[in-house]
Amino acid sequence: xxxxLFKKTKYVQMxxxxxQVDIIPEGVWIKCPNCGEILFKDDFxxxxxxxxxxxxxxxxxxxxxxxxxxxxxxxxxxxxxLSTLNVLNFPNYEEKISKAQEKSNLEEAVVTxxxxxxxxxxVIAVMDSRFMMGSMGYxxxxxxxxxxxxxxxxxxxxxxxxxxxxxxxxxxxxxLMQMAKTSAALAKHHQQGLLYVTVLTDPTTGxxxxxxxxxxxxxxxxxxxxxxxxxPRVIQQTxxxxxxxxxxxxxxxxxxxxxxxxxxxxHMKEELHxxxxxxxxxxxxx
Amino acid sequence: MNxxxxxxxxxxKLEELYELTKEQSIDFSFEISELEKKLTTLKENYxxxxxxxxKVSLVRMSTRPVAKTYxxxxxxxxxxxxxxxxxxxDKAVIGGIGFLDKIPVTVIGQQxxxxxKENIERNFGMLHPEGYRKALRLMKQAEKFHRPIxxxxxxxxxxxxxxxxxxxxxxxxxRNLMEMSMLKVPIISVVIGEGGSGGxxxxxxxDRVWMLEHSVYSILTPEGFASILWxxxxxxxxxxxxxxxxxxxxxxxxxxxxxxxxxLGGANAQPVEMADTIKALLIEEIKELLNLDVDVLLENxxxxxxxxxxxxxxx
Numbered sequence: 311x312x313x314x315l316f317k318k319t320k321y322v323q324m325x326x327x328x329x330q331v332d333i334i335p336e337g338v339w340i341k342c343p344n345c346g347e348i349l350f351k352d353d354f355x356x357x358x359x360x361x362x363x364x365x366x367x368x369x370x371x372x373x374x375x376x377x378x379x380x381x382x383x384x385x386x387x388x389x390x391x392l393s394t395l396n397v398l399n400f401p402n403y404e405e406k407i408s409k410a411q412e413k414s415n416l417e418e419a420v421v422t423x424x425x426x427x428x429x430x431x432x433v434i435a436v437m438d439s440r441f442m443m444g445s446m447g448y449x450x451x452x453x454x455x456x457x458x459x460x461x462x463x464x465x466x467x468x469x470x471x472x473x474x475x476x477x478x479x480x481x482x483x484x485x486l487m488q489m490a491k492t493s494a495a496l497a498k499h500h501q502q503g504l505l506y507v508t509v510l511t512d513p514t515t516g517x518x519x520x521x522x523x524x525x526x527x528x529x530x531x532x533x534x535x536x537x538x539x540x541x542p543r544v545i546q547q548t549x550x551x552x553x554x555x556x557x558x559x560x561x562x563x564x565x566x567x568x569x570x571x572x573x574x575x576x577h578m579k580e581e582l583h584x585x586x587x588x589x590x591x592x593x594x595x596x
Numbered sequence: 597m598n599x600x601x602x603x604x605x606x607x608x609k610l611e612e613l614y615e616l617t618k619e620q621s622i623d624f625s626f627e628i629s630e631l632e633k634k635l636t637t638l639k640e641n642y643x644x645x646x647x648x649x650x651k652v653s654l655v656r657m658s659t660r661p662v663a664k665t666y667x668x669x670x671x672x673x674x675x676x677x678x679x680x681x682x683x684x685x686d687k688a689v690i691g692g693i694g695f696l697d698k699i700p701v702t703v704i705g706q707q708x709x710x711x712x713k714e715n716i717e718r719n720f721g722m723l724h725p726e727g728y729r730k731a732l733r734l735m736k737q738a739e740k741f742h743r744p745i746x747x748x749x750x751x752x753x754x755x756x757x758x759x760x761x762x763x764x765x766x767x768x769x770x771r772n773l774m775e776m777s778m779l780k781v782p783i784i785s786v787v788i789g790e791g792g793s794g795g796x797x798x799x800x801x802x803d804r805v806w807m808l809e810h811s812v813y814s815i816l817t818p819e820g821f822a823s824i825l826w827x828x829x830x831x832x833x834x835x836x837x838x839x840x841x842x843x844x845x846x847x848x849x850x851x852x853x854x855x856x857x858x859x860l861g862g863a864n865a866q867p868v869e870m871a872d873t874i875k876a877l878l879i880e881e882i883k884e885l886l887n888l889d890v891d892v893l894l895e896n897x898x899x900x901x902x903x904x905x906x907x908x909x910x911x
């Protein structure tokens with residue numbers, strides 16, 4: 311009894327959960343889901359969704375992304391009204407869609423349009439992981455294909471920011487076919503000698519990785535983004551061993567030669583402008 | 597007793613009668629012919645009412661003919677070619693050249709093993725990036741020599757593993773999809789067993805995609821699907837029912853051009869007959885595709901995917 315009083319009790323240490331939560335929209339303070347530090351929300355927003363302590367690049371919405379990259383007031387959205395119909399009658403799919411629409415204020419998981427980066431026109435598509443984890447069904451594939459076709463027709467470059475868990479299960483084989491459709495549209499753009507830049511953001515996996523994400527003339531990534539074909543959980547289950555540290559992160563892909571550059575969010579616009587300039591007509595004459 | 601057991605029991609009875617006839621020279625011909633008739637009816641009934649999960653099970657059986665079975669029966673003078681020229685030779689896919697009724701063709705087949713030992717060697721038909729790159733190398737070679745391309749699809753999916761990710765599984769599949777849309781020769785893909793995910797699509801992005809009657813083709817294996825949507829891979833059977841993964845489903849959806857009927861008992865029971873059917877269809881279709889102007893061929897191929905599922909949105 312007495313002895314127990316002096317015993318040093320070992321308490322379980324709780325690690326900070328690396329939960330991929332959306333940054334809490336309301337409130338003045340937020341907690342970084344990566345390092346657990348408490349951040350002042352205004353600072354966090356000014357920092358473009360990057361933690362000022364651990365520098366983790368958190369997931370951000372499509373319109374926030376557009377405003378970070380494009381010149382103010384230049385964005386003209388395309389196909390905004392396109393939304394998904396559950397023609398295959400997958401159980402509870404409509405409810406999932408409406409919930410995602412409510413949560414994200416988007417019709418679907420990608421926003422497309424034309425805008426300018428430092429005065430240079432480009433077609434742009436930005437995926438949004440808040441909408442059913444950015445999964446690609448018919449509408450996502452169609453909007454991206456139309457964006458590519460617009461770029462081909464107008465002889466413009468195209469920038470695609472990817473953020474997706476892959477093909478959308480509820481649309482079955484038709485989701486899979488979007489991989490072939492987008493890739494074939496890119497081939498036509500490619501044959502015109504036009505520029506395609508992809509920016510891979512957290513997370514980019516599955517059918518999106520295995521189609522347009524990996525087909526850029528130049529492939530950029532944000533630091534720390536998860537990029538892969540199979541998700542880490544599936545691989546771990548398949549091979550039954552622990553995955554190496556940093557596996558499938560942007561830095562891992564750079565090392566293995568599958569992306570060109572890792573660019574911090576605060577430098578993204580500047581970097582994209584330089585790349586667009588290097589491929590613009592002006593570059594030949596100046 | 598389910599249908600399958602009934603068939604099994606009748607089979608055994610018939611075997612006994614055959615034996616008896618031989619051993620004791622008693623004439624059972626009447627009984628035998630009656631039983632045979634009954635067995636055929638039962639089989640016809642059984643095989644025309646397979647559930648999606650029955651089909652998944654059927655195509656995963658070791659009796660199911662694999663790509664090499666068809667290649668050997670369909671092509672003359674087949675010469676296998678190896679390697680992706682970058683990393684290694686992926687044995688989960690075989691490729692090569694041969695004659696299809698005097699037409700030189702390139703053939704690519706995702707190859708499962710006939711035995712457990714061979715299955716391990718073939719990685720159960722699950723390709724690594726080097727497998728897709730080998731396929732693309734051979735397809736480009738086919739284009740150089742104006743040879744049509746035939747692909748046999750039979751994979752649970754692209755392999756998930758550390759090496760596969762390190763060597764760019766996603767990039768390899770994506771590259772195939774883009775390059776295949778530009779290849780200036782006809783491409784016909786036939787799903788002979790399991791068509792699983794992007795790993796199947798990476799050799800099925802051509803001019804015609806056909807499926808054998810009992811084969812399946814889906815966004816993911818039913819196990820993977822159940823695991824992602826319901827966090828429980830043991831619900832694979834339920835998943836198969838809602839996935840719309842049978843040949844008929846895909847034909848109805850407009851995702852494939854043709855369902856090839858299988859002989860009684862499935863291709864499993866009569867591989868040679870199955871191969872003959874496929875061969876005749878391939879010859880006919882390839883001749884037709886070879887007559888097309890290249891620009892028309894490519895435009896049709898593009899539109900094949902462009903128009904698919906166009907009722908799936910509102911605006």
